[in-house]
Amino acid sequence: MNQVMRVEILNRLKKINPNPVIELNFSSPFELLISTLLSAQATDNIVNKVTAKLYKKANTPKSLLKLGVSEIIKYIKPIGLYNIKSMNIIKICHILLERYDGKVPSNQMELETLPGVGKKTANIILNVIFNIPTIAVDTHVFRVCNRTGFASGKNVNQVENKLLKTVPKIFKKNCHIWMVLHGRYICKARNPRCDVCKIQDLCNYYEKNKYLYYAFI
Template identity: 55%
Template sequence: MNREKRREIFERLRADNPEPTTELNYHSSFELLIAVILSAQATDVGVNKATNKLFPVANTPRAILDLGEDGLKEYIKTIGLYNSKAKNIIATCRILLEKHHGQVPDKRKDLEALPGVGRKTANVVLNTAFGQPVMAVDTHIFRVSNRTRIAPGKTVLEVEKKLLRHVPKEFLQNAHHWLILHGRYTCIARKPRCGSCIIEDLCEYKEKTEP
C-alpha cells in the first residue's frame, strides 16, 4: 500500500471519529491500568461491569491492597482468568507503592516490570493515559492491518513496527483507537462488513463481502 492511500485512510477515519478513545471506563491512569490488565481475553463490556462496582470502593493501589486478593476476586469473578488477574493486580499495587510512590509510571520498562503487564498493555497505558504515540496491537488491529494491507505482518511485533513506520505522524496518537474500533465494528473477524466500510475503496483485501 502506498503512502497516499494510507494517509487517505486515516483522513477518513479521523473525519468519521475526530476524538476516538478506549471503550474501557476509567478516570485515572491507575484505573486504566487495572482495566487493561483485566481486559486480557475479556470484553470491554464485561470489564466495565466489574470495574463500575470495584472502582467506587477501591481505585488506588492502597485501597485495592486493603481489599486483599480474596476481596478483589469478589468484584472481578465474572471476568475470565480472574484468579491469576487478582494475584497480578495485588502484586502490581504493592510494587506501585514500594517503587513508584503509588503512581503509574510513564516508561515502558517500568510498566512491563509490573505483574500482568505485557507490551500491549504497556502500550495502551502509554498511549491513552500519557499521550505517547505508541501502537498497541491487539487481535483487531492485527487483523485490520493485514486485511487492508496498511501494515501486513506475521507477528504482532512486526505489525506494530510497520504501523509506527508507515502511519503519518499526525495520526499516530489516535491510530490505535481508530483501528481497534474499525476491527471491532466493521472489519470483524468472520465476515467483514465491507458494504458499510468508509475505506472499502482504499482497502486492498481481496475477498471483500457483498453489502
C-alpha cells in the first residue's frame, strides 16, 4: 500500500467519524487508567458495566486503597484475570500517591513503570488524556493494519513503528480510535463486513478475496 492510499483511508475514516471517542467510560484520567488496565482480555462493554458500579463506590487512588483488594475483586470478578488486576490496582494507587501526588503521569516511561501498564495502555492515556499524537496498537488495530496492508508487521511493535512513520501528524491523534472502531464493527476478526466497508477498494484483503466473497452472496 502506498502513502496516497493510506491518506485516502484516513480521510474516509475521518469523514465517517470526525470526532471519534474511546468506548471506555471515564470521568477522570485515573478512571481511564484503571478502565484500560481492566480491559486487557476483556470487552469495553463488560468493563463499563463493572466500573459503573465500582466508580460509584471508589474512583480515586485513596478511595480504592481504602476499599482494598478483596472488595475490588467483588466488583471486577466478571472480568478475566481479576485477581492480578485487583492487586495491580492497589499497587498503582500506592505509587500514584507516593510519587505523583495521586495524579496520572504524562510521561510514557513513568506510565510503563506502573504495575500492569504496558505500552498500549500508556499510549492510550497519552493520546486520550494528554492529546499526545501516539498510536496505541491493540488486537483490532493490529488486525486492520495487517489485513488491509496499511501497516503490516509480525508483532505489535513493528505495526506501531510503521504507523508512526506513515501516518501524517494531522491524523495521529485519532488514528488509533478510528482503527479500533473499524476493526470492532466492520473489519471483524471472523466475518469482516466487506459489503458495507467504505475502504474496500483500497484494501489488500478485499482485493485478494473479492471474487471468493461474491461467490457466496
